[in-house]
Amino acid sequence: MGSAASAAAPPPPPPVQPHGAAPPYGVGLAGILPPKPDGDEKKEEKVDYLNLPCPVAYEEIQREALMSLKPELFEGLRFDFTKMLSQKFALSHSVLMGSLEVPSQSADVIKVPTAQYEFGANFIDLPQLMLIGRLMTDGRLNARVKCDLTENLALKVNAQLTSEPHYSQGMFNFDYKGTDYRAQFQIGNNAFYGANYIQSVTPNLSMGTEIFWLGQQRKSGIGFNSRYNTDKMVGTLQVASTGIVALSYVQKVSEKVSLATDFMYNHMSRDVTSSVGYDYILRQCRLRGKIDSNGVVAAYLEERLNMGVNFLLSAEIDHAKKNYKFGFGMTVGE
Amino acid sequence: MASAAADAAQSSAASAARLAREWSTWAMKKSEKMVISFARIKPRKKKKKAKVVAHYGFIPLVVLVGMRSEPRPSLAQLLSPV
Numbered sequence: 001m002g003s004a005a006s007a008a009a010p011p012p013p014p015p016v017q018p019h020g021a022a023p024p025y026g027v028g029l030a031g032i033l034p035p036k037p038d039g040d041e042k043k044e045e046k047v048d049y050l051n052l053p054c055p056v057a058y059e060e061i062q063r064e065a066l067m068s069l070k071p072e073l074f075e076g077l078r079f080d081f082t083k084m085l086s087q088k089f090a091l092s093h094s095v096l097m098g099s100l101e102v103p104s105q106s107a108d109v110i111k112v113p114t115a116q117y118e119f120g121a122n123f124i125d126l127p128q129l130m131l132i133g134r135l136m137t138d139g140r141l142n143a144r145v146k147c148d149l150t151e152n153l154a155l156k157v158n159a160q161l162t163s164e165p166h167y168s169q170g171m172f173n174f175d176y177k178g179t180d181y182r183a184q185f186q187i188g189n190n191a192f193y194g195a196n197y198i199q200s201v202t203p204n205l206s207m208g209t210e211i212f213w214l215g216q217q218r219k220s221g222i223g224f225n226s227r228y229n230t231d232k233m234v235g236t237l238q239v240a241s242t243g244i245v246a247l248s249y250v251q252k253v254s255e256k257v258s259l260a261t262d263f264m265y266n267h268m269s270r271d272v273t274s275s276v277g278y279d280y281i282l283r284q285c286r287l288r289g290k291i292d293s294n295g296v297v298a299a300y301l302e303e304r305l306n307m308g309v310n311f312l313l314s315a316e317i318d319h320a321k322k323n324y325k326f327g328f329g330m331t332v333g334e
Numbered sequence: 335m336a337s338a339a340a341d342a343a344q345s346s347a348a349s350a351a352r353l354a355r356e357w358s359t360w361a362m363k364k365s366e367k368m369v370i371s372f373a374r375i376k377p378r379k380k381k382k383k384a385k386v387v388a389h390y391g392f393i394p395l396v397v398l399v400g401m402r403s404e405p406r407p408s409l410a411q412l413l414s415p416v
Contacts, residue, residue, distance in 0.1 A: 089403060132396075163389075
């Protein structure tokens, strides 16, 4: 004989009710069988705290805001040509003729006219391996490697190598992805060590923390960040012991339009910057514009002229510093 | 006669074993020397050599990996501008 506890017969299904119609029962039954509410399909889903989604990586919590508010503004002529040799392998040639800003101590803006050619090779075989290399005419190599060592552990290497001594930089990142958390350990040149951890707290909220140590300058720091996102909006907050507080908010107004704003406060230099921008993603073009609290207005347009041919226009106007940057360019290839 | 043949076989086997042992110890000594010489280089110079190797070798490595992946592109496709 089977045990009484197992395989109890399932309860009989509730009686089927005509949708919304008044029950044609007698008075006696109306009290016992109330009509089903009409049309309300949404139920309050109980949050399963043991089954939360995996959060966005720690360094990418602000990616929507960065994509909308910080396009790659340039000055001069830019031409990019990408040649796909196969699905995974591509070569790219990129020419930039214009002025590059040189950081200067004084308030003046110093621009140096330069012309550079950059050769790039990409091998992208997601999810196992990704190799991206860019080599410029002055000998600088920009290398990025992303490799999945196991299903949850990934290694990322990011390096800028130059011919001049002591100017090269490199960073090794080991990422571990758990069910609802991510952990990362970083090793960089000049004895830089960092670690960060981010955890999903609710289906919409994730919070994380990071700590780093700079060997050469004997400095260490700790930071916290959190990200709240729904289908329509993303809000992030970052606080670091280096004295930086950064907030950002992106609202997706419709399929084609998003508005973004960000705010940054630097306690050490008492510097506050805030910007508001928009991002229109239309069928043939993508237009991004923003205005800053420093009075800087910028816009960036990418227009699709043909299959694989994009036309770029970039503008940045800073009346206070008398810095006007206008650029145009073309991108050929996927 | 059988014992002589057996003796010959034994001696040849012994000599083969001896040769094998000599070669393997020679190979081990050589690789040990290489490892020790690399380890004996000062760490700064090692980092410099590694950096130079990475600087010159990364793009050729990416091109090599790309040319060997499926579907294999041809050399003409690599060098032509179209």
